[in-house]
Amino acid sequence: MVDSERVSRLLDGVRTDLAFLKASAAKPPDDLAVDQVALDAVKYRFVTAIEGCAKVAHHLVASEGWSVPETNAAAVRELGRHGVVERVVADSVARAVGFRNVLVHQYADVDDARVIAQLTRLDDLEAYVAQIAAWLLAAPG
Numbered sequence: 001m002v003d004s005e006r007v008s009r010l011l012d013g014v015r016t017d018l019a020f021l022k023a024s025a026a027k028p029p030d031d032l033a034v035d036q037v038a039l040d041a042v043k044y045r046f047v048t049a050i051e052g053c054a055k056v057a058h059h060l061v062a063s064e065g066w067s068v069p070e071t072n073a074a075a076v077r078e079l080g081r082h083g084v085v086e087r088v089v090a091d092s093v094a095r096a097v098g099f100r101n102v103l104v105h106q107y108a109d110v111d112d113a114r115v116i117a118q119l120t121r122l123d124d125l126e127a128y129v130a131q132i133a134a135w136l137l138a139a140p141g
Contacts (some may be wrong), residue, residue, distance in 0.1 A: 003059065018126055
């Protein structure tokens with residue numbers, strides 16, 4: 001059974017991270033590129049936002065008894081397969097999981113320009129959150 005409160009808390013965390021990332025996106029890219037503290041904060045917020053999306057996916061997949069995914073990306077794609085989110089959104093967020101993995105595992109070697117460019121691609125993360133929230137409201141029980 002889906003724990004709506006838990007999912008809502010996770011979605012709220014993702015929304016908070018997205019608000020921070022959107023505020024960062026409003027800054028001139030050149031300013032952000034030379035502000036290592038701000039850039040580190042952006043990287044951290046990307047990691048936590050994407051991890052929140054993956055946690056939601058794993059919870060929903062397990063709660064609904066769907067096939068057990070081996071990866072975070074597979075869990076997100078499973079939501080697309082079951083119509084919780086649009087497939088195109090699921091695929092985009094699954095690719096974001098790969099970006100999160102780069103941030104976590106190759107932190108020192110991450111191309112900062114790529115991180116800054118990702119700030120212009122927050123729409124699918126926002127759509128993911130909105131579509132899951134709508135699915136929760138429509139779900140029976």
